[in-house]
Amino acid sequence: MSDAGAATATIPRAADAARRRRAFGRLATRNRLAVVAALALLAAVLGALLAPWLPLADPDVVDTPNRLRPPLSAGHALGTDEFGRDLLARLVWGARVSLAAGVASAAAAMLFGVTLGILGGFYTGWIETVVMRLTDILMAFPYVLLAIAIVAGLGPGLRNAMVAIAIVGFPIYTRLVRGVVLSLREREFVEAARALGASDAVILGRHVLPHLLSPVIVAFSLDVGAKILATAGLSFLGLGTQPPTADWGSMLATGRQFVILSPHVVLLPGLAIFVIVLALNLVGDAVRDILDPRAAAR
């Protein structure tokens, strides 16, 4: 019985996988832009990871005689900043900070939000009330404002900025997941599992969690870009990364004073943020098309 069950279960799964691969192939050929975006993203991630081994100048070495050199100067492909530091090196090292901050704060928001969403959707009563009122109150604030207020309390710094962004970001996941869990709770397979004596942990882990993967992955892939923008924004206000560490937002903030003489010190970090977030959004859209074809059709 169990063998037969396993056999019938693997055939549709294999067919599913093959269908997904074909769908992915079709999408890749149709959506060339997303492929280009994914490659750009891969290059940025590799550059950020391999920064210590790349033939780059030290991003923090001050060289005042060579300050504010334009791009394509000798020894400085993208020029230098107000302290004569190599802009290419600072952009690549800044990518490490900006990408890591975006991914980490989105991941923290996702983990916390999904957990609360599962609890709020699965358990009625006081747990649901507490979870939903908390998200309601957090959503009663403008997003950026609350993040700034939290950083004000915790003190400026990259880690605190990431914590703030994760806190203001989790209610989106909670709302999304709670809605899905509420509908799943009433489905026959959950009732059947409960009738067979499965514990809450088994029901949640084996029957509910797999259904959450698609919507959460889609939301996460579109969220990372938003979180990179948010951390860059806090750094721009002087509340995120502190000198001398480079991230794209703080590079923009310090370069602003020299924008008349040397626009490149501001244009380049902003362009880096724009290109990476654009690539993330394109890839996120493609992920949604693959995992949620109904949304793509809309």
Added chain:
Amino acid sequence: MRRYLARRLLLLVPVLAGVSVIIFMVLHLSPGDPAEIMLGSQATKEDLARLRADLGLNEPLHAQYLRWIGHVARGDLGRSLWMKRPVLGEVLTRLQATLLLTATALVLSSAVGVALGVAAATRPNSMLDRLSAVASLFGASMPSFWLGIVLMVVFALWLGWLPASGMYAPHGGGDLRDLLSHLVLPAVTLAAASVTIVARLTRSAMLETLGQDYVRTARAKGVSDRAVVLRHGLSNALVPIVTVIGVQAGYLLGGAVLTETVFAWPGVGTLMVQGILARDFPLVQGCVLVVALSFVLVNLAVDLLYAWLDPRIRYE
């Protein structure tokens, strides 16, 4: 409707209580002594003791909260440590500038967004439709503070058409013309991302209504294209459009902090950032509270607008 309004106003009480608890708590999150954080490591023991007594920091946390909220309810937001003035007056003065900027950006993003969305929906897959799709992707990916700096460099520094920063010219300014010329760049910067969101939503809402039977009937009756699109299409698509515009109002209110910083616009956002960097907790608390209250009131106004726009919506 009057009963609904009364109920909504009553429901504001727990939301505002929650908002006030969060604002109070976040500024007490820091692990150290708030008095030391505010005054810095150079402060003498006497200074610290005086500040603790002034702010009631020696009392238990719940007593501090009740004392603070009692003062807030009477319109006393405390004194700014940095400016040595009452917080409320300072915040309300700055709020006018923030509301002017936000409202201008909202009008701009609604007008341009709805017009673009309607145009894109009436000609699906046209060049304009595709351009608006690309623009919405760009709008969602572009850091607003960077766009602000780029606009400032091009239109203020290179072309010299508009002033680069501030609300009025330091010499000889002060009239409406001066104010409007200073308002253009910050308002366009703040509105840019919202325009694309409003346009995409208007497009999809319009496509849905234009596909309805009554629109086909209207066309069959020989109603002009303009009347079909505006009277039968747009007026029936307004509820989701107003919803997204309402959400954008809140987003713009919060996003104004970054735009104000770029253009040195004298609003609540710049005041709050200065307050944080000066570790002036009463000032920061006051700024956050006033902006959050405005946000809650905007959301209420949007909900009330629904009933006016769509008589089918009955609030019970």
